[in-house]
Amino acid sequence: MTLQAHDIGLRVRRRSLLDGIDLTLAPAEILGLIGPNGSGKSTLLRLLAGLVRPDSGQVTLDGRRLDQMPRRQIARRIALVAQNAETADRITVRDAVRLGRTPWLDALRPWSDADEAHVARALARVDLAHLGDRDWSTLSGGERQRAHIARALAQNPQILLLDEPTNHLDIRHQLEVLDLVADLGLSTVIALHDLNQAMRCDRLAVLQHGVLTAIGPPEEVLRADILARVFGVQATVLIDSHDGSRLMRFQPIG
Amino acid sequence: MTGPILAALLALTAASAVGAQPTEYPLTLDNCGHQLIFPARPDNVVSIGQTTTEILYALDQADRMAGNSLWFNAVLPELQDQDAGVERISDNTPSFESVVNKRPGFVPTMFEWMIGAQGAVGTREQFADLGITAYVMPTDCHGKDNLVGSDGTRIAPFDIQTLWDSIGQMAIIMDAQDRGSALIADLQAREAAVVERAGAMNIPDASAAVWFSSAEMELDPYMAGGMGVPAWMLERLGLRNVVTSDEEWPTVGWETVARADPSVLVIARMDRRRFPADDVDEKLRFLRSDPVTSQMTAVKKDRIVILDAEAMHASIRLIDGLEALADAMNGLSR
Amino acid sequence: MTADVGVHAARRLRAPPWLWVPLLIVAAPLLGAAMGETPIPLSTVWQALANQILGAGYALDPIDQGIIWSYRLPRALVAGACGAGLAISGLVLQTLLRNALADPYLLGISAGASTGAVLVVIAGLGGGLVPMSAGALLGALAAFGLVVGLARLSGGGTSARGAAQIVLAGIAGSQLFNALTSFIIARSANAEQARGIMFWLLGNLSGVRWEDVGLALTAVVIAVGTAFWHVRALDAFTFGTQSAASLGVPVGRVQAALVLATAAATAVMVSITGAIGFVGLVVPHAARFLVGSRHARLVPVTALIGMVFLIVADVVARILVPGQTLPIGVVTALIGAPAFAVILVRARCAP
Structure with missing residues (x-):
């Protein structure tokens, strides 16, 4: 299943938010989306999820235009974990994950044991099975993020879109979430802030002012000239003597 | 007396x-x-x-x-x-x-x-x-x-x-x-005369209710309260007001009025046309068609008295109203 | 394993409440028929109903018979329909707007419906061809559009920070439409206090007759039915509009259908009874407290509690002051305002 953006653009009140973006998500690939604040990462994810229709160009799923597919059909294939999705409702973790089955249910196809099995599997996959009956409000930030991912998994999607899933988490939970995403084996687009974390992706796409300025393997994209131009930082590459992996240190350009 | x-x-x-x-x-x-x-x-x-x-x-x-x-x-x-x-x-x-x-x-x-x-x-x-x-x-x-x-x-x-x-x-x-x-x-002389005339009719335990208007035809009506001017008129002529509220013009449910079943029903005539029920013909139509009020004694026996609204104010017309009410009672006793 | 426990627990919980549905739907209006301004013995009430429904032929005072069958029973049925309709409207608005304080009264929708109704009835808009409830519906939709638009313009909308904005916009909308209603009545008023305004601002069930029952029941069945049809979509709004959309809910269509159905219910209720406050605000919270946040249970329970609440409130309104009936809005406000305070405090304590 391939998700493609063909020369898409979006304008709001005459301001261009995204312009001329071409992108293909390969099967089972993890594509990292990086760029400074306000560069259009969240907007691009919403367009890829079919929540917002582009003003120009189109997003296709296996060659079919997203804006011509019923929303329910999209939701069976693409799951989005947005930022700041919160609730004040008294709701259990399992009930929250059950919401992921919404696109598969209707009046003629009510809740079944198969749906319950999907929910159980999704909870187990993110290691939250033991917290299923807990109240949502009692979860920590990391647990909530994992529960959101479980809800997305319950949709049984082939494509997962994640908007800065490590935001506001402590470092251990950040790593847990990233490990989890890496292990899922789904085609994934993940917006990230931390460039060192971004290096774990298969490919990286760099957004600046709504324009895709670079796309490719991390070591090609995270070059000194691109980092200087897009993020305004000077990067020094360090090698971790522990396992030989590359790390970057950043300093603002004077 | x-x-x-x-x-x-x-x-x-x-x-x-x-x-x-x-x-x-x-x-x-x-x-x-x-x-x-x-x-x-x-x-x-x-x-x-x-x-x-x-x-x-x-x-x-x-x-x-x-x-x-x-x-x-x-x-x-x-x-x-x-x-x-x-x-x-x-x-x-x-x-x-x-x-x-x-x-x-x-x-x-x-x-x-x-x-x-x-x-x-x-x-x-x-x-x-x-x-x-x-x-x-x-x-x-x-x-x-x-x-x-x-x-x-x-x-x-x-x-x-x-x-x-x-x-x-x-x-x-x-x-x-x-x-x-x-x-x-x-005015006092006319009051004394009409009171005497009503007393002579000698109607035992007669009760009455005074309907001014209603905000909507079927809503609870505005009825004369137990201590206002209309109540004084009724009392003066020996009629008992079935409404006992202290308010000047309280809203009283038709259920309460119908179950009290007054012997006489007084309805107000006025030039005002804010509510449909301001029209005395509408009042009569309602009384005779509603499943409950149509069963009231005063309606069945046509003991309905029409009185000018201004005659229910404490005014120089008050005694006119008293006389009109007594005239109507005279008709009732026959 | 844990999943199984959850399912069984859910089934155990679900079975008994369904028995309450037919029981309450029958029992609550009977209570309304049995209690009123004047005391009528229960046996008389029963005989009157038997006469009408079963053709029993008990010899009864025709006034008692008429009071129970023509006044009290339709009044109780409309009160129940009105309570259920307003409560469902409140629930749907709270869910769609992600706002615990949303309700047709607070958001000015009832006020807008009053203005629409008064425009038709008193100002004669439509030349007698437009039914009052149609005017009320237009007023309700206009008010809803105005309030949501104002909230959006002031940086609100359905986001978290929009919560205060939409309530503020609702207050502004209510004030505006109540003022318009007062203005329309006062303009056509004569040399008397404009007491008719009280009816439109506070609600009154005393004028209800059998002709109103069909309209009220239709409106409430449509509103509850629409909400029930969309229970999964409503659940999907738990984490916001965008989350609902990403779960495959056609957000725009669902919102339009639900807002239209609930605005229509509100408008019909307002055109029959005037604006009654606090039902739509308080009842959904009571229902959530009892059965949690899933709409499959929340929708029927909210409708049931709303129905019982308004029938009981109407009984209280009729017997609280002997020989005189209070506007029902006074009773619902007396109960609703403290409950509202509890909701506010709880909302603050919530994480």
């Missing part, structure tokens, strides 16, 4: 009429707990309310009036000539400025909700600040709290003496005490 007492009362009033003196100014008098001072006989009187207007006409004071307002029915036929010479400022509530613009020496009103703490026209203080003396008829302030309930709430039953006081005070203020005494004496 009340005959001798009334006769005595009448004699008293007649005596005072004979001894009526010209008013001496400056005049000081108490009005609803407020002390009023009139340095001289007032000019440019502006009346707020049909009742005060018609009292002034009956006292022959039209030439001293600069305006009238707040009308419910057409002016009494015998007062039409006087009315022709006075400007009608407003059919309804006049604005404060339209009143004070006439430079009035005296502003009487029939309702405290026109001039009072929550006066629709203004407060007494607002008028006093401009050196204008406002006056509220004692009928609307004695034994009545006008800050409770939509038309005020009676603390004590309506007392006809407050009407005589109102006429008497307005006569003193206008230096028309002879005419005032004669007017009061005439």
